[in-house]
Amino acid sequence: MKILARASRPLLFLMVLLAAYEVTVGGFSSHILATWAYTVAFGVLVVAGLALILLGNEVLEKPAVVIISSVIPLALSLGLVVDFLPEWQTPYIIFVLVGLGLIVFTRMRPSNRFKILILSLVHAVAGLIIFIVPIIIVLNGTVPSAWFVLVSIGAALIGIGGILLTLLRSGRELLNQKIIFSILPVILLLMTAAFVAGFQSL
Amino acid sequence: MVFIRTKLKLYRKMIKSLQTGLLLATGLAGYMSFRCPVFNAPQLLAVAGSLFLAISGSTVLNMWYDRDIDARMLRTCMRPLASGQVSSKEALLLGLILSISGIGWALATGLMFGLIVAAGLFLDVVVYSVWLKRKTAWSIVWGGISGGMPILAGRTLAVGGFDWVGIVLALGILFWIPTHIMTFNIRYKEDYQSAGVPTFVSRYGIAVTRKIIVACSIFAALMMAAAAVGIGMYIGYLRLLVVLSIGLVVLSINSLLKPSEKINFGLFKYASLYMLSAMILMILV
Numbered sequence: 001m002k003i004l005a006r007a008s009r010p011l012l013f014l015m016v017l018l019a020a021y022e023v024t025v026g027g028f029s030s031h032i033l034a035t036w037a038y039t040v041a042f043g044v045l046v047v048a049g050l051a052l053i054l055l056g057n058e059v060l061e062k063p064a065v066v067i068i069s070s071v072i073p074l075a076l077s078l079g080l081v082v083d084f085l086p087e088w089q090t091p092y093i094i095f096v097l098v099g100l101g102l103i104v105f106t107r108m109r110p111s112n113r114f115k116i117l118i119l120s121l122v123h124a125v126a127g128l129i130i131f132i133v134p135i136i137i138v139l140n141g142t143v144p145s146a147w148f149v150l151v152s153i154g155a156a157l158i159g160i161g162g163i164l165l166t167l168l169r170s171g172r173e174l175l176n177q178k179i180i181f182s183i184l185p186v187i188l189l190l191m192t193a194a195f196v197a198g199f200q201s202l
Numbered sequence: 203m204v205f206i207r208t209k210l211k212l213y214r215k216m217i218k219s220l221q222t223g224l225l226l227a228t229g230l231a232g233y234m235s236f237r238c239p240v241f242n243a244p245q246l247l248a249v250a251g252s253l254f255l256a257i258s259g260s261t262v263l264n265m266w267y268d269r270d271i272d273a274r275m276l277r278t279c280m281r282p283l284a285s286g287q288v289s290s291k292e293a294l295l296l297g298l299i300l301s302i303s304g305i306g307w308a309l310a311t312g313l314m315f316g317l318i319v320a321a322g323l324f325l326d327v328v329v330y331s332v333w334l335k336r337k338t339a340w341s342i343v344w345g346g347i348s349g350g351m352p353i354l355a356g357r358t359l360a361v362g363g364f365d366w367v368g369i370v371l372a373l374g375i376l377f378w379i380p381t382h383i384m385t386f387n388i389r390y391k392e393d394y395q396s397a398g399v400p401t402f403v404s405r406y407g408i409a410v411t412r413k414i415i416v417a418c419s420i421f422a423a424l425m426m427a428a429a430a431v432g433i434g435m436y437i438g439y440l441r442l443l444v445v446l447s448i449g450l451v452v453l454s455i456n457s458l459l460k461p462s463e464k465i466n467f468g469l470f471k472y473a474s475l476y477m478l479s480a481m482i483l484m485i486l487v
Binding site: 042058 | 436437438439441442444445446448449452453460464465468471472475
């Protein structure tokens with residue numbers, strides 16, 4: 001059950017290559033903080049993809065996955081805030097650091113009753129930023145290419161991926177584990193492709 | 203025709219094509235990290251050809267010398283020599299022909315290049331396999347030094363002498379080899395024990411070995427990053443190298459904190475992939 005399906009490997013490998021490409025080009029920004037934020041996000045995708053290929057689906061059930069999967073939206077949203085909402089940069093950096101710190105802290109104590117609340121709050125804020133900011137800046141003409149809206153599609157897909165991971169970890173039988181394991185690589189690849197295409201459109 | 207095909211198939215097993223390929227990649231990366239060689243096709247061919255022959259030769263000679271150990275280990279008992287598909291005389295002859303032709307070609311390509319390749323072969327076959335492998339777990343250090351020779355040789359030929367980047371690249375390989383070998387030692391600890399080969403696992407225990415793996419992974423990553431900076435690697439590739447290095451260190455720490463066979467073998471595979479990726483990035487510069 002936990003062995004990676006044969007078809008998943010090429011999909012994940014393609015995802016790793018796309019994410020690695022984005023790491024090498026450093027997103028689209030000339031701002032060093034944004035470049036490193038995108039590097040962290042896509043870097044996590046590279047390493048996580050390789051870990052999935054080499055270790056199999058078992059890694060998805062590790063407690064650290066919650067923390068690592070929080071880094072991707074937080075880092076991506078931070079990059080977008082630095083690039084397009086510079087006046088919010090300092091408060092958002094504080095939010096990212098505090099949010100990630102709280103997620104780590106609450107996850108270290110399994111009985112902590114705030115862990116779901118904090119995780120949901122942090123993911124919701126980061127996810128909304130990645131989803132809404134590209135739409136707004138495309139609509140008001142801040143960026144020259146409408147294809148940048150693909151980043152929003154990537155955000156929607158990352159949300160679906162997050163829900164699938166939550167279902168997996170909750171152990172509820174809403175979706176069969178086998179189905180989740182077969183859908184997830186597709187979602188991850190499409191999400192990465194959408195982010196890369198969106199970023200490269202600028 | 204069938205006879206030749208069968209022989210080639212057996213010989214391919216004897217040169218451990220994946221391991222030889224990885225070491226060859228390090229030699230090519232050392233050479234091409236100096237930027238200009240892609241325009242010097244004959245020399246590039248000489249580097250690739252001589253290193254391939256010398257590395258293959260040393261691997262065959264090691265396999266010839268260790269045929270009794272191989273026969274006692276479950277993992278290796280089906281190797282061509284251990285299983286009797288190739289005679290020991292034939293293997294020795296093959297190893298010598300490959301080694302001598304490899305070193306000869308390397309010396310003809312460049313004196314210093316040839317001497318470093320010869321030193322690597324001597325360290326690997328004589329010092330590591332013949333002298334130390336059956337006596338001490340610390341033989342791995344000499345295996346590591348010999349593993350660093352192809353990249354040092356390639357770099358030295360390209361630069362025209364020793365430089366600090368070449369030394370650091372060789373140190374990167376030296377520190378990477380324990381991660382590569384010790385994860386393997388952990389996976390096949392019973393095999394090594396039954397064959398009477400001392401390893402860090404049998405001498406100091408798995409916990410200490412895992413700590414050494416973490417320390418070596420960190421040093422290997424630092425050396426690779428330092429060499430990349432010294433080479434003048436494009437910042438985007440450097441970022442990717444940093445990402446991959448962090449992955450190596452995180453995975454090794456994970457294997458220390460939450461040890462499992464799966465993570466241990468995953469680390470072994472990741473380490474190989476890491477080295478290959480690092481070498482490709484060094485070539486791209």
